[in-house]
Amino acid sequence: MLDSMPNENPFQDPLRFERQVPECVIVIFGANGDLTKRKLLPALYRLAFDRRLSAGFAIVGISRTPLSDDDFREKMRASVEQFSEDTKLDNDVWAAFARGLFYVSGDIGDAGLYQRLGEKLGQIESDRHTGGNALFYLSTQPSQYAPIAHGIGAAGLGKGSGWRRLVVEKPFGHDLASARELSDRLHEVFDETAVYRIDHYLGKETVQNILAFRFGNGIFEPLWNRRYVNHVQITGAEEIGVEGRGAYYQEAGALDDMIQNHLLQVMATIAMEPCASFEATSVRDERSKLLRSIHKMTPDEVRQNTVAGQYGPARIGGTDVPGFHQEAGVDANSRTDTYAAVTFFVDNWRWAGVPFYVRTGKRLAKRVSEIAIQFNTAPLHLFNQDSGETSVNLLILRIQPEEGISLKFLSKRPGSGMTLRPVSMDFNYGSSFGERSPSAYETLLLDAIVGDPTLYTRQDMVEASWSVVEPIQNAWREAKADFPNYAAGSWGPAAADEMLARRGHVWRKP
């Protein structure tokens, strides 16, 4: 009978039906952690609320703390109530969702944990008809990724009657060698096609909209190159400090925590070549090619094209704000960068010579993530322009807080005479369509369940970005930075302004 089985379901109608979500169980390691409570459970609950999950969907939480299934359900209910930003808890939806919540306690180094997990998965498979499909989500310390993968493999849970996938959170290693080692360890149990490295920036609607904007429209792509683009600024600024993550953050720093993953992925999306199709492999191949094209700096180039920073104490709006060294859990002599600015160049035909200025930092003036593409000025200034303004055309793609796109251009000032002034044409993504946008975790979790890795980071992409970042890490390690070098609440160190000034550019103040 299987010989005559159709390959595809003839009753499907992708134009009208929601994407089919297979039955599965998600196993969350680190089920008592912050990420599970703040992001994963609220996202999964919202998917259930929107009827995007299958009827047999189940979650198994794993953590060291002994809890019953009911205790776990209660804790997760409290998390959903507290952290769901725009979804009220519906008792009926929750009751159905909670019936699929289970808990297994144990130490990740203990083989018995995986045996108990295997028994639980078997029971769920038979009770809820999950077809043997399982997604293992590692929401733990990165040092536990390899031991967990090993435990899953040793217990024979890496393979089953359905598909098995592994989702890992950043950081994917702390340099090129450790990233490769981590991948090798994960590949002992899971093929690369089953490893989903999550970068929540890529799940944001606006980052996905970059692809729609660039490749769905005919008018922008012809301008998207060195002939018309003067430079690009990518900003990932945070207003807050390390907020209780001091111990983790001082091991990572801004360069590793933001630029190596989120911002380089955003840059790859902005600068990649058009892909042949919107298939996962095509899109990821182009991102990967772009990352591999980023110029790797010599130590001398690192000195010219990068700036590390660390915030000092300041008074913001009448409140004293501590410097990095005064934050809880931070070593008083820490040399960790809380700010990083880098000028990247892409060694390819399209972008040769165009600077990509990328900056990120804690305790900056405001929380904003955006990409600003500055086009070349008009070749001749025919008109009187308002003082201080040049005929700069800027295209701004805002990722957060208000996702949208703005185009700045010059317009004639009303009245007699021919004086120009800049105006901004704004498209606000969230409010142009009244419909709610899914959170990045909702998008990415659903993608992992249906097996679409387009928005996930592949091993070669991780390695390519570490190859770019590693020379900077090495040079910074040897340099003697004079920290703190920027006040909390400012736009970063003066040296970052000087870095742009050398090429006649200035940072935007978004």
Next chain:
Amino acid sequence: MSATVAPDSILRELAALWTQQGQQGDAGVLRACTMTLLVIAEAADDAAALGETVAALMPEHPARAILIRLQGEGERALSQRVYQQCWKPFGQRQQICCEQIEITASDAALADLPSVILPLAVPDLPVILWCRSARLVRRPEFGEIAGMATKVVIDSAAAGDSTDAIVCMADGVRSGGILADLAWTRLTRWRETLARVFENRDTLARLSEVDSVQVRFGPGYETAAWYLAAWAANALASVGQVVTPVISRQDESLRLELSGGTFRVELSRQEDRLVTVVNEQSNCTNLPRPTDYLLMREELGIVRRDAVFERTLASAARLAVSSSSGPS
């Protein structure tokens, strides 16, 4: 009642509304528009309910809505009013507003409608015509109005002669028009439920056993029955199984059965529930009567040819003709 409408003055009124809105408040107003939604309804159609439906559609499908109310026979009459529909999305300070124009026309003024509508349609964006008047569809003026639309949405289930309606629609599609039928849209949940049954690989493997498609329908479900039978038969044919569907009347509601050998899948409506039975194992899901809002929300999201619908419509029209010409 006035007997003329000047599109130019309507557009001026709209511009004045935007200026007025822009001067109110400091958070500003965002103008959003993805299409022109042209709704034609009889005067007897519940104006308040229709207004609520159109308003509910705006957040997801921001549009310039032109609502045409047909006054029927009597003196030649044509009048208009202009207003805005505004809302604040959750957590946002900025208002979003859409334009609404209401035009009232007597039958004697129907011939003037195209010249009024044409300049009011937003340039370069699709025009979707939702015609709720079965009477207008049969009038000669309908062709010219429908010709301005990118997509025409009607409800064959509400037509007096559903066979005629479905055959006319099939003709319209054959001659290149993009059409939608809310009688088909109402079946999306049914079709999705059946598709889900065959997402299971074991069940999919048994599809080759199916040699019978039966649809039984009660009053009001005739068009749905043709569509459901045609769609199921077409899907089976696409995997090489040619099955002639059998359609028969029953006391109430709608029932679809695919069977063969020891395999049987049945979907049936029981009050507000959709009951799915796969080899005696039954499952029940909520199936509320789809509102106009839900149906139009789905249709406004598809502004292009819908190949599955068009194939099904062609087959359903053949079924309708054969069932009306012979015993069912």
